[in-house]
Amino acid sequence: MRSVEGRWIEVADRVLVRRHTELDLSVGLVVGDGGCLVVDTRGDERQGAELAAEVRRITRDPWTVVITHSHFDHSFGTRPFLDCPVWAHEGCRTDLVENGAAARDVWARWYRERGEDGIADDIAGTEIVLPDRLVTGGAELSVGGRAVVLAHFGPGHSGNDLVVHVPDAEVVFAGDLVENGAPPDYEDAFPLGWPAALDGLLGLLGPAGGTVVPGHGDPVDRGFVVAQRAETAAVAELCREVAAGRMTPEEAVRLSPYPEETTRVALGRPVAVG
C-alpha cells in the first residue's frame, strides 16, 4: 500500500487545489451548497481513486468532473468518480477515442523505463473514461448554486484546452495553458494559437486580481500569466519565422525564452492554428 500523496490548498472561499509530487500536478475542487466540481482526475485509476477519497474528506456532496484536456495526467483517473457527469471540450473526447489507448501504452512504458513499475502497472490497467458532457466554445454550470464557466479559447497547449472559471472567487483553472516551475509543454501544442488562448484566459480575470491554477506547479497571479503570454508570443513568432524560411532553427533556439529542447519541439509543431 503506497502512502497517500498530495496536500490541499484553499486558494479562495471553498475553492481548493490539490498539489501532488508526481509530475508536480495540480487538480482542483470547487465546493458549492449540495454539489462540488472536481477539476481533472490525475493520471490513472489508482490515483483517481486516491483523489476521490481525498475529496470525500472535504465534502460528501455529489460531484461533477471537468477535464481540462485529454492528456493522461489530467484525464485517466476519471473512472473512480463514476457515475457522474464528465465535462470536457469535444476535442478531448475525440482525442481520447483516437489516441487514448496509444497514450496509455506510451506512458506505461515511460514509467517502466524509469523503474516505476507500480505507476506503469496502474496506467496499463486503467480504463479510459470518455467525457459525456461536451463543450464547443463554452458552458456555464451551477455547482451547488455556484456559477462555474467553462471556456475554450482555441488550440494552445493542446487542441482541446478548457479553462474553468469560478467568477465569485476570481479563480481560473488553466490546465496546462499555464505552467509554473517548468517550461510549457509543446509536445501536442499549437504554438501560434497559445498566446491568443492566454489572452482569452486573462480576459476572465479582473485587471488587478485573480488566482490562476496551472496544471503543474503552484497557483500564480495575473502577472505570471501576462509574462508567460509574452513568452509564448515570442515562441509563436520564432515558429512563424522558421516556417517562412526567414530564420534557421538554430537562431530560433538562441532567441527563444525557453530551453533548446522545448523550442525544438515547438518548431516541430504545425504552424497553422488548429
Ligand SMILES: [Zn+2]
Ligand atoms: Zn497537458
